[in-house]
Amino acid sequence: MAEDMNSYENALIQRLVLRLPQIDPTDDNLKVDRPAIMSSSVTRSPEASPSLGTLAALPLELLQRISEFLDFRSISRLRRTCLKGRDTVDTVLAYRRTVTHASKALDALGKIGMMRCHSVGALYATLVSRECAACGASxxxxxxxxxxRFCYDCACLNHAIRVxxxxxxxxxxxxADEIFSAYEMFRDSWDFNGFQPNLLExxxxxxxxxxxxxxNAIAYGEDWDSALxxxxxxxxxxQALLRAEHTELRMRxxxxxxxxxxxxxxxxWLSDPDDGLTRASAAKIQTVALPATPPQxxxxxYKGGPAHYLKRIWRLGDSNRVDFSELYSRLPMDFSPVKNKMVYFVESKRWAHCYAKLTEDNCYPVPAAILHVAMPTDLIGDPTCIAGDDFNWLAFESSCDERSMGIESESLQALVQTSPLLGPVCGNSNAHVExxxxxxxxxxxxxxxxxxLQYAFVxxxxxxxxxxxxxGQVWIEDLRSEGLALYREA
Incomplete structure (x- = not known):
């Protein structure tokens, strides 16, 4: 049955399911290393308590039992509070064995933002189990x-994983349950001229x-929270989308x-574990310091957004060439109602950071980044500038297909055929402009x-x-690694 899934769902399973070793909890000779994260010293934050406080009055056995109900983020914080916290956590067998024998699972949980979803005891119970939760096989x-635990076929068919x-x-x-229940119900019966929608569609x-x-919520004064x-x-x-610092960009x-x-x-992002890059392409990407100044x-x-989306510029496989067509305009981040074959950049890195921060806050746990492009001055040295009434009319006419079926003004038509086009950023969504x-x-x-200001290359x-x-003049700076960037030579 696993072979019947589309490529999106196969990739989704790769991200959300991984091999897990099985260990025998009764094996007294089972090796339990002192994990790398268990340093010999404890680094405490300035406000950390010098002791476990009231918890210190509890016997060790009870503290160990309580610790098993903590998630891995919480137990790591408990371990960093003080020496007593470290010594207590280090005696929790479930914690030490899981960190030693299932570290890849912890890394994977961290990458998809689920480190707080499962307790130490629950993950350890799965580590020592053997049977598939669905069919009872290995x-x-x-x-x-x-x-x-699941066998692979049952994991591929599991309803709860998709939900x-x-x-x-x-x-x-x-x-989520409503969506996937409906999808399961109609997946085998839908066939529109040979086309069947995948879960994303x-x-x-x-x-x-x-x-x-x-x-819907379109204008500023409408009830966005109720609409969402x-x-x-x-x-x-x-709440993330409605933060005050995102208001201007949200209205796009x-x-x-x-x-x-x-x-x-x-x-x-979940369905694309390798960020869309081939092994050959990814192998040629290195981490470098961002250039202090552009080449002569x-x-x-700059362009801010999801890191995996920006990396598409390197998706040409074994070729070292870049492909800017992978970055054609995308709503609602870009305003491009007339032509979808437009690549937008902003002059200000600070504004690109606003785009990236919006993505980071709203699309957690997806990494956000800023694309830096050193562009030859002959490409943008004398751009066609649009501002004032021209810009307003362009935005007004171009999004009103029912009203004008496109841009009527010959002068505006000439403007949108030029490239690059330099102008301000429209603060209205297409739907609002209509x-x-x-x-x-x-x-x-x-x-x-x-x-x-932003440039539109048409x-x-x-x-x-x-x-x-x-x-060879492209860098992708992760929002959490300022000053360092991914780079691939020409």
Whole structure:
């Protein structure tokens, strides 16, 4: 049955299921090393207590038992509180054996943001178990979301794993279960001229149908929280999107487009363990210090977003060439209603950081990054600039297909055919612009009074020119590793 899954779901299983060794808890000779994370000294934070406080009055056996109910993040914090905490945790057999024999499982849980989902005792119980939780056969695989053993075929068919994956992508448990239950029901019977939607497409369609039936949030004063709740988004995802520092960028989309963006971004990352790079391509990427200044006759431009999306620029396999067409505009981060074959960059790294931070906050645990491109000055030395009324009319006309079927003004048509096009950042979503009655209502984004200018490179020919002239001049800086970047030589 596992062979019947589409490639997205196969990749999803690779991310959420991994081999887990089996150990015999009765084996007294079982080797239990002092794990690498168990250093001989304890580094405490300034506010850390010098002792376990009231817990110190409890006997060691009771402290050990309590520790087994802690998740690995909490027990690690307990271990760092003081020497007594370290000594107590180090005597918890379940903790030491799990860290020694299932360290890969802990690493995997950390990467998908689930380190706090399972207790020490629960993971150890799975480590010493043998049977598949579904069929009773030998279970060599651990389901990270459910902390149960499965044989591979049962893992591939397990309902709970997919529901948990949809929860990681931002849905509430009830909504995730509703989506996958419907998907299971219709997966074998749907056949539209030979086409069957995968889980990604099905869930995206689910969001769109909920927008139609339960409403959307488009303008600033509308109830965004209720709209996102109606789309089935978890409270923490809603709260992250609605933070004050994200307000300006949030208004470039609607509740529906942001729900789809969050879900699709996390799902694509979960389903793409290697970030879409071939082994040959990934092997040529190295970590380097970012250049202090651009090369001579070059200027720096930037693009913020999910790290795995930005890495698509290196997806040409064995070739060392870059492919800027992989970064064509994507709603709601980019405003491109007329042409989808546009690559956007911003002049300011600070503004690119805003884009990346928005992704990091809303799409956790997906890593966010900033793409740095040293662009030859002859590519952008004399860009076509659009501002003021021209920019407002361009945004107003280009998103109103029902009203004008595209841009009517010949002068504006000439502008959008040029590349690169330099202009401000539109602060309205496409859906909001369609509701406006006057181009003067278009909002221009600012950043502390500064207008965040962006370049739009239009068309396949321009993408090919970027590929040629910017090859070897691309760096991807992880948001959590400032100053260091991934780089691949030309």
């Amino acid at each position: 279970g060599a695989y651990l389901s990270l979301p459910t902390c149960k 948990a994956a949809l929860e990681i992508c931002g849905f509430t448990h009830a909504t 099905f869930a995206t369609g689910f969001i769109e149908s909920r927008v139609d039936h339960r409403g 709740e109606g789309l089935g988004m978890r409270p923490e995802k809603r 989309g609607t509740a529906g487009t942001w729900a789809k963006y969050i879900f699709e971004t996390v799902y694509e 006759d070059h200027v720096m431009v 509701e406006l009655t006057d181009p003067d209502q278009i909002t221009i984004l600012e950043m502390g009074g500064e207008e965040p 068309g396949d020919e321009m993408a090919d020119e970027l590929n040629e002239k910017c090859n």
